[in-house]
Amino acid sequence: MTRRGFFKIFAVLGLGAAGGGAAWLQQARAKNPYYAGPRTDHFDGVRFFNPDHPWSKSFGELWRGVWFSDKAEWPDSWPSPYAGARPPARGEGDALRVTMIGHASLLIQTQGLNILVDPVWSERCSPVSFAGPKRANPPGVAFDDLPKIDAVLVTHNHYDHLDVETLSRLAARDAPRVITPLGNGTIMKAHDPKIAAESYDWGARAPLSDRVTVHLTPAYHWSARxxxxxxxxxxxxxxxxxxxxxxxxxxxxxxxxxxxxxxxxGRAHGPFRLAALPVGAYEPRWFMRDQHANPDDAIAILRAVGAKQAVGMHWGTFQLTAEAIDAPEQALAEARTAAGIAAEDFRALRPGEVWTG
Incomplete structure (x- = not known):
C-alpha cells in the first residue's frame, strides 16, 4: 500500500471518527470503555462534547473532505536547522525556556521543573508501527538528551498527541506524573500500568510544586483512537x-x-507570558475549521486570551491534512503582518528551536 493510500485510510479511521454522520458509527458502542461518571454540561453519560460548539459532519462530507481532497506532496525528509538541541538540566527561577521537540511536543522549563507536553518520539503517529503518518524530521531533542522529566501534560488521545510508547519510556526512565483529561489515563494504564496517569476534568487544578500549578481548560476539539x-x-x-x-x-x-x-x-487565568498555539493541519478549510485553528485563528486566540507572545506548533512534522509542509509558517507570517504583530512575538517553531523569555 502506498503512503498516500494508507494516509487516506488512517484519516478516515482517525480524523473521520469525528464525523458522526453515519448511524452505525454513532451506535457502534453504547458504553464508554474509558470513563464512567455523572452527566455534566459537557458529558452526556457516554460521550464528551463542547456545549457551545456542537459539530457533526455527514458521512458524505467526511468522505469528500478526507478521501477526495487534493493534498500537497510532502518531502520524505525536511530536517530542522535547530535539530540536536541539548536542554539544560533544569530551568532557573522565573526564567522560561520552551524547546520545540516536533509537531505538538514541547519541553517547558521553569521554576526548577521540566514539563513535557504531548511527547511523541515514535517514528509514526499511528495505531500501528509499520504504516501511517511518518516523521518528516527527527525529534528536535534526542530522547537520551532529555533532562529528567518531572511532569507530562497530555491534551487528548489522538495518536499525534498521546503516544503510549513514549510515555512508557518516560515512565521507565523518570517516573513522571502524567496529567491528562478524563478517560485518557485508562488508555495509558492499559498499555503500561507503570505510567503514573492522573485524569482530571475541565476546570481542575493539579499542583506540580509549591510554585507551579497546572489547570485544565476547555478546547474546541474531539477525541478517538x-x-x-x-x-x-x-x-x-x-x-x-x-x-x-x-x-x-x-x-x-x-x-x-x-x-x-x-x-x-484569559479572564480566569491571565495575563499570560506565553501561549503555545496550533497553526497547522487546517486544510481543506471547510472541513477542518471545526477542529483545527489556522494561523488567522491562532492570532484571534492569542488576542482573546491576552498573551504577550506566542509560539506556533502542530505543524511541519506529520502530514495529517492537505496543506504543504511549510504553508503554516508562511501563512502565519502573512497573518502576523496583517494583524500588526512583530515577528518575534509569534514564531512558528521548528524542531529543536528554543524560545526564552
Missing part, C-alpha cells in the same frame, strides 16, 4: 501557572470556534 470510541475521552488545553508574571497557556488541539472559551480562559 479508532472508529468506535469517538469523544469517549475528554480533550483539553493547559494553563501552567508558575507565578503572577510567569503563566503559560498551552491550547492543545483546538478550533477557534465561537471563541467563548478563550476570553474566559
Amino acid at each position: 479508532g472508529v468506535n470510541d469517538r469523544r469517549k475521552a475528554l480533550w483539553c488545553g493547559f494553563v501552567i501557572d508558575a507565578g503572577p508574571d510567569n503563566r503559560i497557556y498551552v491550547a492543545g488541539d483546538t478550533a477557534l470556534g465561537p471563541g467563548t472559551i478563550f476570553s474566559e480562559i
Whole structure:
C-alpha cells in the first residue's frame, strides 16, 4: 500500500471518527470503555462534547473532505536547522525556556521543573508501527538528551498527541506524573500500568510544586483512537501557572470556534507570558475549521486570551491534512503582518528551536 493510500485510510479511521454522520458509527458502542461518571454540561453519560460548539459532519462530507481532497506532496525528509538541541538540566527561577521537540511536543522549563507536553518520539503517529503518518524530521531533542522529566501534560488521545510508547519510556526512565483529561489515563494504564496517569476534568487544578500549578481548560476539539470510541475521552488545553508574571497557556488541539472559551480562559487565568498555539493541519478549510485553528485563528486566540507572545506548533512534522509542509509558517507570517504583530512575538517553531523569555 502506498503512503498516500494508507494516509487516506488512517484519516478516515482517525480524523473521520469525528464525523458522526453515519448511524452505525454513532451506535457502534453504547458504553464508554474509558470513563464512567455523572452527566455534566459537557458529558452526556457516554460521550464528551463542547456545549457551545456542537459539530457533526455527514458521512458524505467526511468522505469528500478526507478521501477526495487534493493534498500537497510532502518531502520524505525536511530536517530542522535547530535539530540536536541539548536542554539544560533544569530551568532557573522565573526564567522560561520552551524547546520545540516536533509537531505538538514541547519541553517547558521553569521554576526548577521540566514539563513535557504531548511527547511523541515514535517514528509514526499511528495505531500501528509499520504504516501511517511518518516523521518528516527527527525529534528536535534526542530522547537520551532529555533532562529528567518531572511532569507530562497530555491534551487528548489522538495518536499525534498521546503516544503510549513514549510515555512508557518516560515512565521507565523518570517516573513522571502524567496529567491528562478524563478517560485518557485508562488508555495509558492499559498499555503500561507503570505510567503514573492522573485524569482530571475541565476546570481542575493539579499542583506540580509549591510554585507551579497546572489547570485544565476547555478546547474546541474531539477525541478517538479508532472508529468506535469517538469523544469517549475528554480533550483539553493547559494553563501552567508558575507565578503572577510567569503563566503559560498551552491550547492543545483546538478550533477557534465561537471563541467563548478563550476570553474566559484569559479572564480566569491571565495575563499570560506565553501561549503555545496550533497553526497547522487546517486544510481543506471547510472541513477542518471545526477542529483545527489556522494561523488567522491562532492570532484571534492569542488576542482573546491576552498573551504577550506566542509560539506556533502542530505543524511541519506529520502530514495529517492537505496543506504543504511549510504553508503554516508562511501563512502565519502573512497573518502576523496583517494583524500588526512583530515577528518575534509569534514564531512558528521548528524542531529543536528554543524560545526564552
